[in-house]
Amino acid sequence: MSIDPQTIEEDLRTAMHAGSSAIAAWPDPVARVEAGVTRRRRRTLLVTSAAAVLTAGVAFAGVGIAGHREPPPNSIVSAEPAAAPTIARRSPRAAVQPCRLDRVDEVDWIVQSAPWGLSTGFAVRPNESERCTMTGRPVLSGVNTATGRSEPVTVVNLGPLEDDVTRQFPATVDPGEPARVKIRSSTTCPAGQKPKSYRDLVLTFGEKKLPLSGSNKLTGVCGADVSQWYVEPPMDYASLNATVKAPAVLRAGEEFSYTVTIDNVFPDKYKSGSCPVFRLSVAADGTGPWQRINCEETTIGGRGSVEFTLPGTIPADVEPGRHKLTWMAAMGNGEAVIADMGTDGTAVTVTR
Structure with a gap:
């Protein structure tokens, strides 16, 4: 033909x-x-x-x-x-009802969740059936390896998150979508302060304690900057x-x-x-x-x-x-x- x-x-x-x-x-x-x-x-x-x-x-x-x-x-x-x-x-989402903390039960360490865009870091997935919002920032604590006592990690301000990751604040998420937090440690110590090392790290958000994986440690730091909860929009x-x-x-x-x-x-x-x-x-x-x-x-x-x-x-x-x-x-x-x-x-x- x-x-x-x-x-x-x-x-x-x-x-x-x-x-x-x-x-x-x-x-x-x-x-x-x-x-x-x-x-x-x-x-x-x-x-x-x-x-x-x-x-x-x-x-x-x-x-x-x-x-x-x-x-x-x-x-x-x-x-x-x-x-x-x-x-x-995805366009930024308006804040809705707060995520129930009793339905946030573990922290994921996301190494790389997609080859086209989600960054390495900590994330939680509220077990909600509807869209909810996580606002504010958690508090980081850990066991001081020198003393064996649990204590808050000194809070430092390292400025804006300077990378090419797109973030939206606060973390308004759909069911199954991760709310994320970025932890940056500081090795610059003020005069007279010695660096510390921490294990058994825990994020405390309100009355909710969220243990991090045992493999996550802070070594030789003089504090950490913990971001607010955010989402990386698809x-x-x-x-x-x-x-x-x-x-x-x-x-x-x-x-x-x-x-x-x-x-x-x-x-x-x-x-x-x-x-x-x-x-x-x-x-x-x-x-x-x-x-x-x-x-x-x-x-x-x-x-x-x-x-x-x-x-x-x-x-x-x-x-x-x-x-x-x-x-x-x-x-x-x-x-x-x-x-x-x-x-x-x-x-x-x-x-x-």
Whole structure:
């Protein structure tokens, strides 16, 4: 059966210029996952692998036709370094009824709860069936290792939390969503004060005592700064699916090729607004460098797909063994696209 290229071109132009309605937003996938798992399950899902960086390039073109799923031919392209984008996140929530402290019964040490955005730190998950708010800041105490007595850790003010983590105060959380606290120790001692070390750390919030893991200690400190309760709001996700296909075995220090497929699963066109930026990393920290995608079109037609073959390199210092490639794009409108989010990335084995 033959296909008339002119007919395809006319269909494309029609699909690319047709009016579109608002695209239905996806439910927050992070909250959806977190709300349905038990505390034991949450601990086992933490990602702890070390991070290394990949570089790659991709083009983004509008090619979809409603009902037509064939991607265009693969193309290997380049991309230029880009500044970190501003990623749209859930709007701040107004404070509601206080979380009941009798329903806050343990502290999680979150090593890395997602490869695309939640930071290391302490968190609690109020066992509530409705949205609630935790305000204020807990008090930190511990057993002084020199005296064997429990005592409050000296409070110090280390200023604003200076990092790239997005935080919202106070911690208004949905069921299963973590309320977080940041603890920063100080090793700078005032004149005449000697550093102390503490074990068996406890956060006291009102009348509620929340023991920290026995592996958490403070060594040689002259105080600590405990933040107020806060939440790290989830990103706004584009109504797109992305998948990465890469060779199952990759050699450290050598270039390889992989493909990224982006699917518009809705009947409306998706308009990015401008060429998006992306980053590709090994493991779960998502610290790969941002690069701007080299593209001519910023629209994917309804039910359409784009697929590109991309070059990447496994850094020479990546430890041999099992790893995951994580790919994230920030669209021109600030929405995020995460490849293979359900599996935390694409599994590969790295060899020397």
